[in-house]
Amino acid sequence: MFAVTGASGQLGRLVITALLDRVAPDRVVALVRAPERVADLAALGVQVRGFDYDARETLVPALAGVERLLLISGNAIGSRSAQHGAVIAAAKAARVGLVAYTSILHADRSPLQLATEHRTTEGMLAASGLDHALLRNGWYTENYLMSAGSAIEHRVLLGSSGAAVISAAARADYAEAAATALVRGLTGTFELAGAPGFTQDELAAALSELSGVPVTYRDLAQSDYAAALEQAGLPGPFAAILADSDARAGEGALFDASGTLSQLIGRPTTPWRETIAKGLPR
Numbered sequence: 001m002f003a004v005t006g007a008s009g010q011l012g013r014l015v016i017t018a019l020l021d022r023v024a025p026d027r028v029v030a031l032v033r034a035p036e037r038v039a040d041l042a043a044l045g046v047q048v049r050g051f052d053y054d055a056r057e058t059l060v061p062a063l064a065g066v067e068r069l070l071l072i073s074g075n076a077i078g079s080r081s082a083q084h085g086a087v088i089a090a091a092k093a094a095r096v097g098l099v100a101y102t103s104i105l106h107a108d109r110s111p112l113q114l115a116t117e118h119r120t121t122e123g124m125l126a127a128s129g130l131d132h133a134l135l136r137n138g139w140y141t142e143n144y145l146m147s148a149g150s151a152i153e154h155r156v157l158l159g160s161s162g163a164a165v166i167s168a169a170a171r172a173d174y175a176e177a178a179a180t181a182l183v184r185g186l187t188g189t190f191e192l193a194g195a196p197g198f199t200q201d202e203l204a205a206a207l208s209e210l211s212g213v214p215v216t217y218r219d220l221a222q223s224d225y226a227a228a229l230e231q232a233g234l235p236g237p238f239a240a241i242l243a244d245s246d247a248r249a250g251e252g253a254l255f256d257a258s259g260t261l262s263q264l265i266g267r268p269t270t271p272w273r274e275t276i277a278k279g280l281p282r
Helices: 010-020 035-043 055-060 080-093 115-128 142-147 148-154 171-186 200-211 222-231 236-249 261-267 272-277
Strands: 002-005 028-032 048-051 068-071 098-104 131-137 158-159 188-192 216-219
Touching: 002 010, 002 272, 010 028, 010 035, 010 171, 028 035, 035 048, 055 080, 068 080, 068 171, 080 098, 080 115, 098 148, 098 171, 115 131, 131 171, 142 272, 148 158, 158 200, 158 222, 171 200, 171 216, 171 261, 188 261, 200 216, 200 272, 222 236
Parallel strands: 002 028, 002 068, 028 048, 068 098, 098 131, 131 188, 158 216
Antiparallel strands: none
């Protein structure tokens, strides 16, 4: 029995889809806070169970019979360590055989603010005694679609990563890797990233070509980029975290040339230009 937390989210749904290509639907459990959001999965024969990181009484019962669990990191920055710790404790109580966790690239040495809770979670998994796999995901290529429309409108792409190469991959690539790890029962640490990567100048050039509008990249100081993001409507704390991530990327924090993701999924990762072209606002 394979279970996926956050199954109604973008990554979770893709993992469920990848699992259904590999195993029968009745062996897949979708763990979600709001089961009604995945009625379509239930219609396919997937087991749907209520599972709320913040409602501990839901956790152990929902893991009954689960042999392998994918813990997709939560999105409540600042609360994730406690949430993940509750899931890990529940997995141990429910005697889950393997926990795979979606961490961050090079979590053990990453300078990103976002890496802190991932390191804590990795430590809790190590201390739990559970067999586990650390799926250290790099950036999603889709992350850059959030700013693509504005970049095309204003003819400038803003950032703080300089000329650094970002080894991003499509969300579906990471989902396929997670499904593979679960089905094969893999343990250990996997640094997962796309290849080839791209610079912000290359991304701006691609946006220009795809839109027919000239777009250039403007590199900003971290504080100026955070201010620009906040001015664009993002909450201050979130803007600061994004700016930190971009600046640390400029130091090489989101680069990896190991090819582990391609090896795990058995094919090259999705070309980044393909992902941008497919998701670009029309």
